[in-house]
Amino acid sequence: MTHSYFATVAKGLEEIAATELETFGAQDIQTVFTGVHFTGDQELLYRVNLWSRIIFRVLVPIAEIQCQNSDQLSKNIQNIDWRDYLTPEQTLAVHCTGTNYNLNHTHYTALGIKNAIIDQQREQTGQRSSVDINEPDLQINAHIENDRCLLSLDSSGGSLHRRGYHRAMGVAPLKETLAAALLDLAQWTPDLPFLDPCCGSGTLPIEATLKSLDIAPGLYRSKFGFQKWHDFNPELWKKLLNEANQRQKFSLDAPIFGSDADRTVLEEARSNAAFCQIEEYIQFSRKQIADLEAPSDRGVILCNPPYGKRLGNNQELALLYKQLGDVFKQRFKGWTAYILTGNKELGKQVGLRTSRRIAVYNGSLPCTLLKYELY
Structure with a gap:
């Protein structure tokens, strides 16, 4: 019906x-x-x-x-x-x-x-x-x-963005649903290496890994609203759960990297990945932006650096954005980079020509996803 x-x-x-x-x-x-x-x-x-x-x-x-x-x-x-x-x-x-x-x-x-x-x-x-x-x-x-x-x-019984793995959260984490949408907007596919150099508590690398391994995000939830309804069909639900478990892959088509300068948030990222039982698939590392090197000759960079609304101050952040632009230009030829920012002035500090600007909302905050083709 x-x-x-x-x-x-x-x-x-x-x-x-x-x-x-x-x-x-x-x-x-x-x-x-x-x-x-x-x-x-x-x-x-x-x-x-x-x-x-x-x-x-x-x-x-x-x-x-x-x-x-x-x-x-x-x-x-x-x-x-x-x-x-x-x-x-x-x-x-x-x-x-x-x-x-x-x-x-x-x-x-x-x-x-x-x-x-x-x-x-x-x-x-x-x-x-x-x-x-x-x-x-x-x-x-x-x-x-x-x-x-x-x-x-x-029917959901609670917002589906709550996958369950955000037991440990950074100061300003992305919603899981927004992170997944950003991967789509960045046209990232599992055959491309992925890097988030400001990974915080790991939402973007984790969502990329779940997508790459074809893991249903709902598998991490203990219950849904429809399971208490009068017409709940447990046999149908069991069939779909079995199907989802059988679809899961156990190897990546391309590597996934997440780095951050903050040791504490990296531990949170590893803890979140461990909850999903995917920590072995993500290469987390503590790294300053200045120390970044391209791990391959092509791939997608996607990051959500602080933009002054909740973290940092604008003078320090301007230096961070400039550094991102310099490192991308010098060391990531052949890659495509995306930066999500809610601050137009900081976005200008990247110093690279954007090939596309995509309007996005992070909660109620209007943001822009800046795309850079790195030649």
């Missing part, structure tokens, strides 16, 4: 997510702001949660109701038979986005939806579900737009 789904993504990554969904077999793909609509069967829903490297959550719409005010919202919530989705023994949580004139506080709107659901349960059974905001059995997403409320179930 075909269902409609909605994938939430970071701002600016909608098209990359749509391309990824297409590779999974999704149909009727349509991008909107910070999201992608698509259709597919239950197997596709499970597969996207298990394999997506870009998406935050996969929502399953169940109803669209009128909500001009709180009374109408509550009445229409109770017109839905929640026994189809929830038993009083199960916990729930409601997350709300969007507002209208009368429903202008998302927290209170979510509270009203929760109350309407448990009031129905009390009338039907004399019992009610408890609220668990951290690990609910059923996560309900309500999106208000004008006088309509779209109700969806969160």
Whole structure:
């Protein structure tokens, strides 16, 4: 049976997510702001949660109701038979986005939806579900737009960017989903050597290794929201897990390097890689930018150096960016380099001509991915 789904993504990554969904077999793909609509069967829903490297959550719409005010919202919530989705023994949580004139506080709107659901349960059974905001059995997403409320179930049960390996984090780590998207934007493929000379806690090299070894990022998660649903198919899920385990490779097509001048964050990077059981595949080393040497005659450099918003000061960072440009130019002929920065002035200090400038958001911060062809 075909269902409609909605994938939430970071701002600016909608098209990359749509391309990824297409590779999974999704149909009727349509991008909107910070999201992608698509259709597919239950197997596709499970597969996207298990394999997506870009998406935050996969929502399953169940109803669209009128909500001009709180009374109408509550009445229409109770017109839905929640026994189809929830038993009083199960916990729930409601997350709300969007507002209208009368429903202008998302927290209170979510509270009203929760109350309407448990009031129905009390009338039907004399019992009610408890609220668990951290690990609910059923996560309900309500999106208000004008006088309509779209109700969806969160099949992911927590953002998919949380792979689980960030037990040890640097001061300003990239989200795993953004790191995976940057690899796509940099057009890196596993047959090319990869280097991150400012690797911090290792997110970019780890994501590159997971991609190169064809490891499903969802294998590191202990649970998904859909596993508590009434229609959960354990045999189908077991089949997909077995398929993912069988696909995993045990050798790289090209080497992956991560270096940093900070001994502490390198230990964090090694710890994160060890959690994924891929530490043997990444060549981590403590190295100053001035000591970098090209490990091969071609490859891709991708790095996220500090850009003054959370780390360092601009004078020191200007020297770092200049040094990156000098070392790239002198020692990495034949490579392609990418620098993600949220500071235009620092980007100018690289001193190399960009062949492309790609707008990217790191959270809410507008950034630019600078591309350099090194001849």
